[in-house]
Amino acid sequence: xxxxxxxxxxxxxxxxxxxxxxxxxxxxxxxxxxxxxxxxxxxxxxxxxxxxxxxxxxxxxxxxxxxxxxxxxxxxxxxxxxxxxxxxxxxxxxxxxxxxxxxxxxxxxxxxxxxxxxxxxxxxxxxxxxxxxxxxxxxxxxxxxxxxxxxxxxxxxxxxxxxxxxxxxxxxxxxxxxxxxxxxxxxxxxxxxxxxxxxxxxxxxxxxxxxxxxxxxxxxxxxxxxxxxxxxxxxxxxxxxxxxxxxxxxxxxxxxxxxxxxxxxxxxxxxxxxxxxxxxxxxxxx
Amino acid sequence: xxxxxxxxxxxxxxxxxxxxxxxxxxxxxxxxxxxxxxxxxxxxxxxxxxxxxxxxxxxxxxxxxxxxxxxxxxxxxxxxxxxxxxxxxxxxxxxxxxxxxxxxxxxxxxxxxxxxxxxxxxxxxxxxxxxxxxxxxxxxxxxxxxxxxxxxxxxxxxxxxxxxxxxxxxxxxxxxxxxxxxxxxxxxxxxxxxxxxxxxxxxxxxxxxxxxxxxxxxxxxxxxxxxxxxxxxxxxxxxxxxxxxxxxxxxxxxxxxxxxxxxxxxxxxxxxxxxxxxxxxxxxxxxxxxxxxx
Numbered sequence: 001x002x003x004x005x006x007x008x009x010x011x012x013x014x015x016x017x018x019x020x021x022x023x024x025x026x027x028x029x030x031x032x033x034x035x036x037x038x039x040x041x042x043x044x045x046x047x048x049x050x051x052x053x054x055x056x057x058x059x060x061x062x063x064x065x066x067x068x069x070x071x072x073x074x075x076x077x078x079x080x081x082x083x084x085x086x087x088x089x090x091x092x093x094x095x096x097x098x099x100x101x102x103x104x105x106x107x108x109x110x111x112x113x114x115x116x117x118x119x120x121x122x123x124x125x126x127x128x129x130x131x132x133x134x135x136x137x138x139x140x141x142x143x144x145x146x147x148x149x150x151x152x153x154x155x156x157x158x159x160x161x162x163x164x165x166x167x168x169x170x171x172x173x174x175x176x177x178x179x180x181x182x183x184x185x186x187x188x189x190x191x192x193x194x195x196x197x198x199x200x201x202x203x204x205x206x207x208x209x210x211x212x213x214x215x216x217x218x219x220x221x222x223x224x225x226x227x228x229x230x231x232x233x234x235x236x237x238x239x240x241x242x243x244x245x246x247x248x249x250x251x252x253x254x255x256x257x258x259x260x261x262x263x264x265x266x267x268x269x270x271x272x273x274x275x276x277x278x279x280x281x282x283x284x285x286x
Numbered sequence: 287x288x289x290x291x292x293x294x295x296x297x298x299x300x301x302x303x304x305x306x307x308x309x310x311x312x313x314x315x316x317x318x319x320x321x322x323x324x325x326x327x328x329x330x331x332x333x334x335x336x337x338x339x340x341x342x343x344x345x346x347x348x349x350x351x352x353x354x355x356x357x358x359x360x361x362x363x364x365x366x367x368x369x370x371x372x373x374x375x376x377x378x379x380x381x382x383x384x385x386x387x388x389x390x391x392x393x394x395x396x397x398x399x400x401x402x403x404x405x406x407x408x409x410x411x412x413x414x415x416x417x418x419x420x421x422x423x424x425x426x427x428x429x430x431x432x433x434x435x436x437x438x439x440x441x442x443x444x445x446x447x448x449x450x451x452x453x454x455x456x457x458x459x460x461x462x463x464x465x466x467x468x469x470x471x472x473x474x475x476x477x478x479x480x481x482x483x484x485x486x487x488x489x490x491x492x493x494x495x496x497x498x499x500x501x502x503x504x505x506x507x508x509x510x511x512x513x514x515x516x517x518x519x520x521x522x523x524x525x526x527x528x529x530x531x532x533x534x535x536x537x538x539x540x541x542x543x544x545x546x547x548x549x550x551x552x553x554x555x556x557x558x559x560x561x562x563x564x565x566x567x568x569x570x571x572x573x574x575x576x577x578x579x580x
Binding site: 053082083084085087088090091092094095171173174175177178179180244247248250273275 | 292293294296297298300301303305306307308311312313314317409
């Protein structure tokens with residue numbers, strides 16, 4: 001089993017480096033000297049310092065030109081952006097998001113609800129036929145359905161708190177590891193023309209579907225107008241970030257402020273006392 | 287290979303694998319329990335309930351019923367040492383070993399007096415006042431390794447425990463809280479959110495007055511003079527030199543006690559804690575003041 005796995009890895013031509021430098025852009029060109037003067041390199045001092053792993057470094061990009069410019073280097077916390085990529089946790093989160101709002105309206109009639117069938121179809125004895133009491137019994141054609149679906153069945157359940165938390169970190173980490181997570185300085189576009197956004201996405205090899213996340217729930221006019229007419233490019237505030245939407249879109253674009261806010265919130269909950277959050281879900285709980 | 291390398295390795299593997307999307311995720315194999323009740327011609331046979339009779343009908347008899355025999359609970363004579371067990375006070379134990387563990391894990395602040403509220407906040411002790419549980423019984427397990435200098439208030443303590451704490455230069459008090467006060471100490475936030483004034487702590491019931499006024503048990507109603515005499519006596523009995531707490535740098539912390547009517551450290555009865563505006567409202571009316579000070 002192990003040898004099969006090792007040979008499979010060899011076939012993939014992966015070299016395992018203890019510390020990976022993840023570049024968020026496909027072009028790995030070093031910026032020129034005059035650009036380097038304006039390059040901001042942010043070293044962060046977290047409340048919960050990373051243990052055993054080094055912070056991930058990503059480029060801060062711009063979106064006010066179609067050509068990519070690197071505005072700076074940015075550090076991301078490895079507990080949030082380089083967590084173990086657990087596909088099963090991602091799957092559990094997606095299933096939960098689908099089920100939590102789902103109400104099944106499938107409905108069948110029981111033998112009591114099907115019209116007729118009150119009369120005994122034939123006498124109990126003497127005819128040589130099987131005994132029956134109703135023509136709407138589940139055994140009859142046109143009869144009621146035994147144990148069929150009844151409408152208004154909710155599929156609501158609550159996923160454990162830490163699985164929800166790890167779902168976010170896992171998905172963010174997987175996105176970053178696959179070069180599908182980009183950090184931009186802000187969401188200011190020079191024009192509200194959707195073609196500009198189309199060209200930008202194509203030029204940078206993003207997408208096609210792109211999820212833009214900002215830390216506020218209002219955005220500059222140009223980007224909202226441009227995004228509005230492209231169905232596969234969507235914009236979302238930080239508090240709406242979820243596993244399903246991140247997977248639904250090919251590329252995730254975070255503003256610098258959003259990336260910091262996500263990091264801050266997830267780090268807070270990863271290190272907090274979550275006994276109340278872990279308690280069983282109660283209806284009408286405060 | 288440590289878990290860090292596993293994470294790094296799987297993240298670097300992901301780089302050359304197809305993009306994770308809604309279409310290619312799945313749960314771990316066999317992680318879902320299958321429905322155990324088989325269906326169909328042979329799967330749906332007896333479902334483990336056996337053939338015929340009471341067992342097949344799943345007629346689970348009431349607890350203690352022995353199908354007509356004189357049941358066990360009536361057959362044996364009554365045991366009177368359990369009489370009134372539902373009325374007796376219970377003190378869920380906390381060992382000195384566990385207390386040392388809580389202190390070593392930095393889950394409780396030893397630079398402040400420790401009471402039942404701070405121990406519950408540490409997450410390593412819990413109790414339910416509604417089950418007639420009246421607080422902490424600090425027990426002597428781990429007394430020989432106990433090495434912290436603390437000012438602790440518990441509800442019950444033995445002589446060995448008192449000696450173990452005083453040997454390290456600490457102070458112990460046994461104090462009575464009525465069930466309502468304990469409920470407040472168990473979840474102060476819930477009480478403060480209700481917007482009620484902090485009540486007075488009730489005085490102990492008649493059968494506990496002796497314990498809590500005795501200097502030997504370091505009762506909170508005992509005479510401080512007597513207590514300091516008893517401290518010396520206990521040091522002589524157990525053969526340790528009593529550290530002089532008057533000359534200690536933490537003397538103010540070690541000498542801090544609650545008022546017999548007080549429930550929370552730093553908060554007096556009658557005060558209302560407003561968590562929303564982060565302020566404390568104090569009564570000014572003379573009638574209220576005289577009520578809460580009595």
